[in-house]
Amino acid sequence: MLLISCPYCGDRPEIEFTYGGQAHLVRPADPSALDDQQWAEYLYMRTNTKGVHAERWRHARGCGRFFNALRDTTTDRFAATYKIGAARPDPAASEPTPGTAR
Amino acid sequence: MLEPLARIPPAFSSTSWMNPLPPATRLLFFADRAARAAAAGAFPMPVTEEACRAHADGARACLWLGPDEYLLLAPAEPGAARVQAALTAAVGPLPHALVDISHRQVAFEIHGPLAAQILNGACALDLDPAGFPVGMCTRTALAKADVVLWRTEVHRFHVEVWRSFSPYVTALLTEIAGALPAAH
Ligand SMILES: [Zn+2]
Numbered sequence: 001m002l003l004i005s006c007p008y009c010g011d012r013p014e015i016e017f018t019y020g021g022q023a024h025l026v027r028p029a030d031p032s033a034l035d036d037q038q039w040a041e042y043l044y045m046r047t048n049t050k051g052v053h054a055e056r057w058r059h060a061r062g063c064g065r066f067f068n069a070l071r072d073t074t075t076d077r078f079a080a081t082y083k084i085g086a087a088r089p090d091p092a093a094s095e096p097t098p099g100t101a102r
Numbered sequence: 103m104l105e106p107l108a109r110i111p112p113a114f115s116s117t118s119w120m121n122p123l124p125p126a127t128r129l130l131f132f133a134d135r136a137a138r139a140a141a142a143g144a145f146p147m148p149v150t151e152e153a154c155r156a157h158a159d160g161a162r163a164c165l166w167l168g169p170d171e172y173l174l175l176a177p178a179e180p181g182a183a184r185v186q187a188a189l190t191a192a193v194g195p196l197p198h199a200l201v202d203i204s205h206r207q208v209a210f211e212i213h214g215p216l217a218a219q220i221l222n223g224a225c226a227l228d229l230d231p232a233g234f235p236v237g238m239c240t241r242t243a244l245a246k247a248d249v250v251l252w253r254t255e256v257h258r259f260h261v262e263v264w265r266s267f268s269p270y271v272t273a274l275l276t277e278i279a280g281a282l283p284a285a286h
Binding site for chain 2: 001065
């Protein structure tokens with residue numbers, strides 16, 4: 001079982017978490033100004049990253065909060081977890097958070 | 103004619119390691135730091151911002167569930183409405199939410215030297231006292247049920263479980279305990 005480090009609660013078993021899709025998506029300020037193609041791009045198109053992916057997680061069966069994580073989609077290794085609103089960290093610049101992908 | 107509901111057996115009975123706790127007042131309190139400071143005049147509030155910590159004062163306790171989210175526990179008397187009124191008056195116009203959930207869940211205690219081992223039969227948390235010290239509390243998963251777990255002593259846990267899940271949880275823990283030779 002993976003341990004995932006919640007930015008609020010610390011290392012917790014993965015069964016307490018739910019996945020929330022790609023992080024840092026910004027909703028267009030004025031959706032009615034977009035054409036169908038642009039709106040579809042926002043709604044449906046995702047990066048499908050192979051490698052380090054910024055994504056949302058929710059500590060659903062713990063503190064209940066959403067947070068963001070950097071996870072390598074090829075190894076399942078979490079490089080970092082961080083609070084919603086924080087900038088995406090540089091995974092190379094810092095040590096991985098403890099308690100991930102053991 | 104249907105049989106009266108009194109035929110339904112109690113949710114659980116006492117054992118050497120589990121005992122049901124009496125009905126209680128339970129309030130869910132969403133409040134930021136300012137609202138919590140104001141509420142401290144009416145209910146014990148934690149002085150720290152530390153996550154996953156319970157602040158108990160006599161028979162009343164305030165359990166951290168999430169950022170700005172707390173479970174308030176108090177004796178069943180004089181009733182949730184009284185506690186709610188006192189808190190609402192203390193917090194005043196500050197933004198907050200205060201919901202009476204007294205009847206949504208029931209509580210029991212798991213105690214004795216095997217308490218952590220029994221819980222770990224259905225719960226993936228590290229319950230070593232170093233990782234989950236006395237005073238720590240959290241919402242977590244006990245097999246398929248969501249519970250609030252609070253370590254009140256090294257060998258004593260307070261468990262809050264939604265009412266309809268209590269037969270499942272207690273039956274499961276009974277089965278787990280039965281598989282531990284030393285629990286008999
Ligand atoms: Zn959490």
